[in-house]
Amino acid sequence: MSDLHEPVLAWYDEHARELPWRSPAATAWSVMVSEFMLQQTPVARVLPVHEAWLRRWPTPGDLAAEPAGEAVRAWGRLGYPRRALRLHAAAVAIVEQHDGEVPPSYDDLLALPGVGDYTAAAIATFAFGRRHVVLDTNVRRVLARVATGVELPAASVTRAERTLAAELLPPDDPTAATWSVAVMELGALVCTAAGPRCGACPVAGLCAWRRAGHPAYDGPPRRVQAWAGTDRQCRGRLLAALRETEGEVTQARLDATWDDQLQRARSLAGLVEDGLVVRTPRGTYTLP
DNA sequence: TAAACGTGGAA
DNA sequence: TTTCCAAGTTT
Incomplete structure (x- = not known):
């Protein structure tokens, strides 16, 4: 399966979006703020809020020094405002327990409010270059298609998925980090949920789902969230x-x-x- | 484990 | 116009 590495990494090198939190100058705090904001919210809507947030609160200490309500207000219309509350609480915890510095270890990150498995792995990987399995909705969809041959992954992460992702993770830290962000980007830009652009995919020739003739999703019905009147x-x-x-x-x-x-x-x-x-x-x- | 939790753009 | 869904976490 490591046949996938070279083409995916080469594709990322050429097609990756330039995002503030991917800049070489980006701080761990900038990465952390982006990961909170990107939970269930598209990049386009995060960009302006992230920029304003980092300008106002360049460090965890700057945010922790203000009332949580200021975080909720600055969160604007990103949605799921409890994330703003948790990001503020995480900043307070970082000041109190980590000397004001975003901790690099997965376990320390996971202990912060609002940080689950994905976010802990993402911050450890993208901010600190550590080697972790990063399983978000994009990675899960790409692996489901390329390796497993199904259109969409199960509702929740399975043991088999995690094992597969771990096996696919390049052995050295920096390549593993680039691989994770590259697969995410491929899922975000090419191997999308609705209209996959297989013609633009660097691993279309290796894709089990494509080889099988793009069979339609065959799992349990995916519940759609009601909204009006809720x-x-x-x-x-x-x-x-x-x-x-x-x-x-x-x-x-x-x-x-x-x-x-x-x-x-x-x-x-x-x-x-x-x-x-x-x-x-x-x-x-x-x-x- | 399933349900709750926001919002707005695209198809 | 309606439906889908976008870098998840918590309880």
């Missing part, structure tokens, strides 16, 4: 009102964001429970 949409409306207001927001202002009183109250309580919103003694609401 608590998530309601929470989004409420938090948007908080973000766009400096200081306290009245109950009346929040009431205007959503018709269903019961759902509105439940969603607001959830935001308070999550720490994204604080209720003041006056009955108004603010960011934390």
Whole structure:
């Protein structure tokens, strides 16, 4: 399977996007911020927020010194605002436990709020050049197609997938790091979920899925997330009102964001429970 | 393990 | 217009 290395690495060398967090000058903190923002959010929407974030908070200490609410506000409309809260909490932990420096070890990274297996491996790999299996949705899809011959991977990472990815990882640290980002990029630009561009793929000739005639996905139905009318949409409306207001927001202002009183109250309580919103003694609401 | 958790652009 | 889905984590 190491037949894949040379063509994928060569393709990446020629086609990789220039992204701020891939710059040789990028700090580990810049990489970490990008990984948080890129969780379930497209690159195009992350770019401007990432730039503003790093300009305002060049180090973990700069962010940790401000209230968490400032992180939530600066997060803007990237979505999943609990990530902003967790990034702030991670910055605080880095100051308190790691002398203000993003730790290079996978285990230390994994212990930070909002950092799971993927993000820990990604930061250790892309910021510090360490050798880890980086399994994101792109890598999983590429390997499912090229090596396994199916259109899409299972709902969650399987043992077999992790073993395969580990076997494919080049032995030396720097090549392993480039390989991981290269496979991710291939999945993002060529071997996409909807319309794979096999004509532009450097390993089309080695692809098991292509060889099998591109059989359609044959697994259990992939559940689509409902949106309209959900608590998530309601929470989004409420938090948007908080973000766009400096200081306290009245109950009346929040009431205007959503018709269903019961759902509105439940969603607001959830935001308070999550720490994204604080209720003041006056009955108004603010960011934390 | 499955469900909850935002948002907006592309097909 | 509706559906899909984008560098996941947490509980």
